Each structure stands twice: as structure tokens, then as C-alpha cells.
Amino acid sequence: MTAARNVQITALVAQCRLPAIYRLRLFCEAGSLMSYGVKTDKLLADAASYVDRISRGANPAELPVQAPTEFEFAVNQKAARQLGLQLPPLLLARADAVIE
Numbered sequence: 001m002t003a004a005r006n007v008q009i010t011a012l013v014a015q016c017r018l019p020a021i022y023r024l025r026l027f028c029e030a031g032s033l034m035s036y037g038v039k040t041d042k043l044l045a046d047a048a049s050y051v052d053r054i055s056r057g058a059n060p061a062e063l064p065v066q067a068p069t070e071f072e073f074a075v076n077q078k079a080a081r082q083l084g085l086q087l088p089p090l091l092l093a094r095a096d097a098v099i100e
Contacts, residue, residue, distance in 0.1 A: 006030045019083055028074040028099060033083065038068040072096040 002009060003024055010031040013020045022028065023037035046066060054060055074097040080087050092098055 003027075014079065014082065017083060019085065025072060025074045025097070028076045028079075028097075031076065031079055033076055033079045033085075035072075035074045037071060039070045039072050042070045043068060074099060 003026060006024070006027050007030045010020075010027055014031055019033045020027075021034040021036060022032050023035065024040065025035045025037070028035035050060075050063060053063060073095050075087060075092060075095040076099045077087070077092075078100060
């Protein structure tokens with residue numbers, strides 16, 4: 001529900017000058033400082049795999065329950081500058097994506 005309002009939420013948080021971290025990268029792309037969460041494209045691919053198995057006749061009760069295994073960390077440098085923050089180089093090096 002909040003993902004549909006990501007632009008409005010990040011704008012409000014930025015207006016309050018609060019550093020924030022979200023679980024979806026789209027918030028970071030919309031202007032938040034950081035995001036750390038499951039890779040949504042991998043999650044959707046895994047879900048599609050389950051749909052494929054079920055449509056081919058697999059019993060859903062016999063399919064294993066899977067937890068996410070791939071996560072991504074994104075940092076928004078522009079948001080950091082707007083907040084007056086200088087992020088450590090090691091933090092930027094560990095990020096999967098650095099948004100300028």
C-alpha cells in the first residue's frame with residue numbers, strides 16, 4: 001500500500017529532514033536516503049516459478065516454502081547531500097547500487 005505512494009512519502013520525510021531507510025529500492029529511487037530489502041525481481045521470478053509448477057499439475061501443498069535469499073542495499077547520494085551527510089566510502093562500497 002505504501003509503495004503506491006512512495007513519491008509522496010519520501011517527499012514528506014525529506015521535508016522533515018529525516019534520514020530514512022526503506023525496504024524497497026523504489027523508495028530510494030524516489031529520493032529516500034537508503035533502502036535494504038529483498039530483490040523484488042528475484043521474488044517475482046520465484047513466484048512465477050511456483051505458478052508454473054502449479055499450472056503443470058504440482059500439488060501446492062507439496063511445494064516447499066521458500067524464504068528470500070537475495071537482498072539489495074541502495075544508497076541515494078543526492079539525498080545524503082540534501083541532508084548534509086557525508087557517507088563513509090566503505091558504506092558506498094558495500095552498496096549494490098549508488099544513486100547519484
